[in-house]
Amino acid sequence: MKYICRVSARKLISIVIYLIIAIQGFTEDAITQGKKLLLNNQPDKAVPLFYEAMAEEKDNPKINLYLGVCYISLGKYAEAEQQLLAGKSKDTTGSYLYSYNLGNVYFLQSRFTEAEEAYTASLAARRAYPPAVLNRANTYIKLEQYPQALEDYKFYLNLDPATSQRQAIQRMVSLLESEQREAEMIRMQEEARRLAEEAERKAAEDRYKKLQDEINANLQSVDNASSLSVGSDETLDYSEDYNLE
Template identity: 35%
Template sequence: MKYKLRFTVFFVFFLSLMAVLFADSFTEAEDAFRANKMSEAIVLFEKHLQEPNPNPLSYNFLGLAYYQRDDKKKALDVFLRGTEKPLTDKRLLYYNAGNIAFSMGLYTDAERYFGLAKSADPQFASALINRANTRVKLAKLLLAIEDYQAYLVLEPLSQQRAKIEQMIALLENELENQISAEERRVIEEARIKEEQERLAEKEKEDALRRQKLMEEIAASLQNTESANLRAGTDGVMEYDYEFELD
């Protein structure tokens, strides 16, 4: 409890320090953001980021502003750009990048960003469950199960526990079905291969029988023709035809 209290006090102090160090143009941009003037906020945050020492929080605000304007590509670019800067909240930036990538159908990228968010903060349960959901989309069922289970370890009292446990059960059942289907596929492929080999062997035997039959018939015909040939002159018919050339 003391640890959490100290962390909270430090975080509040950190934000207060940020506000003092990066006032003026950042404050103006933040005010526009909180007033839901996203177009104005985007211009002001972009301008602020061109300054020598911009407020690290600007990347998250600017990314969210672009997202509110439905410009997901720019939002993703800003979040990722922010991860390369000093003093920025890598955990939150990667998490938001993961959510944007997921909404764009970039599931492989989303999986990686959620993983990086969790690496920045191993206790970040939200990144874990979002990565689990992403892995379901990628059909990485076993890894998804592991993430859901790890989430429940971090958040044992989660209000979503029943649904998560239901999802785990469904995924485990699906894995069993896939294994059974794979076994059936292997058995069927073996049966088909065996049948093809049997048919090929039968065709080979039939071809040999046909060849043998043709040879026997050919030999028989050869003997019959030879019997009609004579070496002497007995029985030779004579003809008295005269052939004249006019």
């Protein structure tokens, strides 16, 4: 009987230890469960768990990040922006993640200028963060800033050469390079046209100047003829004097 009591005591101790660990790890479990639900595309079920965790860890900025991502998935962009800005203000070391997701919030609302600024802020905090590079490239396309988009797409392929989107991005790079060559050709044609027009204008100015010089020269000749006429009149005067004698 004593042996049975000793075994029961061990079991009781094990149960108590398990309960202590479970109670201490409650908040962590809520976050973990919420993350699993989020990864399984169940953001609506993850949100209550993250708020439950926030009640225990108000100063944990990662909870704001997870809530922001949940709200993005749910299409609640105002709530997402609020959570991401709140988390970013508390988490300077991980600011690139909040900026990146803020960029996603703005992009999904067609606020492309703000999206570009957010992705750039993310890359300023962490230069080689592939998702921000790719999404900023897509944003540049929307803004019709094709040279910048081309640069980012190439940079992304260098950062993540094994990406599953490699073929699609390479096609985009080829299109943009073709567009760049065509734009350069158009620019050169425009420059050639401008130079030709400039040359024609200069030639026209030279022809006009030459004509003006010729006109002025002819006018000078007319002035000389007038002087000779005065001389003729003076000669007539002398003739009249001669006749009187």
